[in-house]
Amino acid sequence: MANKSQAVFTPIGxxxxxxxxxxxxxxxxxxTKKKHSELGLSDQDVVNMYQQMYLQxxxxxxxxxxxxxxxxxxxxxxxxxxxxxxxxxxxALNDDDDIITAYRDHGWGLVRGISANxxxxxxxxxATGCSKGKGGSMHFAKTxxxxxxxxxxVGGHIPIGAGLSFxxxxxxxxxxxxxxxxxxxxxxxxxxxxxxxxxxxxxPCIFVVENNGYSMGTAAxxxxxxxxxxxxxxxxxxxxxxxGMDALTVYENMKKIADEVRETSEPxxxxxxxxxxxxxxxxxxxxxxxxxxxxxxQKTDPVERMKTYLLNEKxxxxxxxLATQEKVEEEVMASIEFAENSPFPEPEALYEDMFSGEPFxxxxxx
Amino acid sequence: xxxxxxxEALLQAIDEEMDRDERVFxxxxxxxxxxxxxxxxxxxxxxxxxxxxxxxxxxxxxFAGIGVGAAMNGLRPIVExxxxxxxxxxxxxxxxxxxxxxxxxxxxxxxxxxxRGPNASAGQLGATHSVAYDSMYAHFPGLSVIxxxxxxxxxGLLKSAIRNDDTVVFMESEQMYxxxxxxxxxxxxxxxxxxxxxxxxGDDVTVVASxxxxxxxxxxxxxxxxxxxxxxxxxxxxxxxxxxxTVIESIQKTNRCVIVDEAHPYGGMAAEAGFLIQRDAFDYLxxxxxRVTLPDVNAPFSKPLFDLWLPDAKKVVQAVKAVMYRx
Numbered sequence: 111m112a113n114k115s116q117a118v119f120t121p122i123g124x125x126x127x128x129x130x131x132x133x134x135x136x137x138x139x140x141x142t143k144k145k146h147s148e149l150g151l152s153d154q155d156v157v158n159m160y161q162q163m164y165l166q167x168x169x170x171x172x173x174x175x176x177x178x179x180x181x182x183x184x185x186x187x188x189x190x191x192x193x194x195x196x197x198x199x200x201x202a203l204n205d206d207d208d209i210i211t212a213y214r215d216h217g218w219g220l221v222r223g224i225s226a227n228x229x230x231x232x233x234x235x236x237a238t239g240c241s242k243g244k245g246g247s248m249h250f251a252k253t254x255x256x257x258x259x260x261x262x263x264v265g266g267h268i269p270i271g272a273g274l275s276f277x278x279x280x281x282x283x284x285x286x287x288x289x290x291x292x293x294x295x296x297x298x299x300x301x302x303x304x305x306x307x308x309x310x311x312x313x314p315c316i317f318v319v320e321n322n323g324y325s326m327g328t329a330a331x332x333x334x335x336x337x338x339x340x341x342x343x344x345x346x347x348x349x350x351x352x353x354g355m356d357a358l359t360v361y362e363n364m365k366k367i368a369d370e371v372r373e374t375s376e377p378x379x380x381x382x383x384x385x386x387x388x389x390x391x392x393x394x395x396x397x398x399x400x401x402x403x404x405x406x407x408q409k410t411d412p413v414e415r416m417k418t419y420l421l422n423e424k425x426x427x428x429x430x431x432l433a434t435q436e437k438v439e440e441e442v443m444a445s446i447e448f449a450e451n452s453p454f455p456e457p458e459a460l461y462e463d464m465f466s467g468e469p470f471x472x473x474x475x476x
Numbered sequence: 477x478x479x480x481x482x483x484e485a486l487l488q489a490i491d492e493e494m495d496r497d498e499r500v501f502x503x504x505x506x507x508x509x510x511x512x513x514x515x516x517x518x519x520x521x522x523x524x525x526x527x528x529x530x531x532x533x534x535x536x537x538x539f540a541g542i543g544v545g546a547a548m549n550g551l552r553p554i555v556e557x558x559x560x561x562x563x564x565x566x567x568x569x570x571x572x573x574x575x576x577x578x579x580x581x582x583x584x585x586x587x588x589x590x591x592r593g594p595n596a597s598a599g600q601l602g603a604t605h606s607v608a609y610d611s612m613y614a615h616f617p618g619l620s621v622i623x624x625x626x627x628x629x630x631x632g633l634l635k636s637a638i639r640n641d642d643t644v645v646f647m648e649s650e651q652m653y654x655x656x657x658x659x660x661x662x663x664x665x666x667x668x669x670x671x672x673x674x675x676x677x678g679d680d681v682t683v684v685a686s687x688x689x690x691x692x693x694x695x696x697x698x699x700x701x702x703x704x705x706x707x708x709x710x711x712x713x714x715x716x717x718x719x720x721x722t723v724i725e726s727i728q729k730t731n732r733c734v735i736v737d738e739a740h741p742y743g744g745m746a747a748e749a750g751f752l753i754q755r756d757a758f759d760y761l762x763x764x765x766x767r768v769t770l771p772d773v774n775a776p777f778s779k780p781l782f783d784l785w786l787p788d789a790k791k792v793v794q795a796v797k798a799v800m801y802r803x
Contacts, residue, residue, distance in 0.1 A: 241580065244579055270544050272541070273549065300568070467642050
């Protein structure tokens, strides 16, 4: 404990004296009461959503194992626990709406059409990866599917997301852009500058904070003031906040917001409350939260919830779900084999993809 | 040949490229309704309208990033900074994003954008408005850095920059905007990026200088001529890619070289060119390469101190005489 006579700046965290009580870093609002059919989703859509979420989950669980086995290096930031956000969003958007996100990007890539093979190969740094092994875990991308990639500088891609929508508005192509980032990014100046301009210029962009409770090891209440979603008000921007542990809730809200942004060409600032089960990256000892807290949130697991929904609504039987799971498992295991058997980039690749036009390299000694 | 001010040459380049390509637009502080802080964009708003000539708030990081995103998504932005001293706030976008996006996504995107504005000092503006950033940007792979010295170079190179499929940093000077010079009448006048120009032929000493420093070096060359020293004056025009070939060929003739660079000494263009010269033209050199740069000191306000700080013709003359072992 800090000496009472000392000044305290940052609000004090878990380890330093809340007597072990569960300190929920994000409070989850209620999920939608509507059934998928009321939301305009077909039975098959929901089955597909489950399959997609299960793929994201198993892909990352296996990626984690491969990382621990030393199959690849670098950073590995897992999205586990947040799959409902990517999945609900992508089902709500048009296929040519633009998506850009931060470095916790595997789920986004998979749901926007990066195959398990291309994804796993990218993690392994192989030439067959979605970014040819040049990006790794943090820079999954598939621009032809309008997934503009994951970015590694916290908040750095926020103005770029607005720029994507600037171009959409300029070209009058009817597309909107969506820019996802973590709660840590809301403290960056780039967010403020971008939100001010986006509202002033009426850019058709949805800025989404995936508030998973932690900016690396710093709980939201320790790194930022007030309620994040209320910041929209300061910019005269429309805002929303909802539960991100339920794909149907995400779908319902994002659909409504996307329709409105497309219609009005005005931006929206959204806080989606979610939770990451794993550490910030693989090297995180997670001493900033209690096991009890983690267990609390795991009760709201988005993948399990969707499975329960499929069963309760009799959209699929236990056997059918098992078949889906087995199919996904095979896909993921095959992706590991694919990644292992794929070649590393050739040495020439070092100098490739630097330039769209005429290449030049200072003091090129090749 | 029309005689144009530097700013008029830039304006012509922007105007012609906006006319030619609907995807080109310009944004920055005061570029539209104010007609440009230095009148480079004068009249563009009236001609092209609010969609393509866009006033921004004072948010360099934000609008530079919006430019990067717009470039990735099919447009060709020209982003004007009121000075590159303010672009430091946007360095994350220029350095971490514009030049890296394509590579880290394995070639899946390109960023055809021009960041332009005045660079380096412009009189007694104090420490934060007086820094030359060309060498700093030249450090980063993928970035073309252009720093022309005369209206003709400015027009031809800016048109090239706007058409370039990758990111270009294009630097000007507040003190050169009113400078007049002949500009080619050629329709669609393009100067390729990365080509130096020998602007004065001479046999005695090769002097390399770009941007505002070119004019200092030119004054020095005129003084030296009176003393019977013929300077070969090379304007690299492009800091990166740097046309070392033209410089080396000149040194093979003169055997001596002075580099004038309005950067601080550590790791600047002068240091880099100097390294390449000693490695590639070692056997041709009759004297060590010398450089004239700023000292490793911030820009002072006070006039006598400022004059002491900034490279001038006198310092260039001294350096040239030193490499000739003359007093």
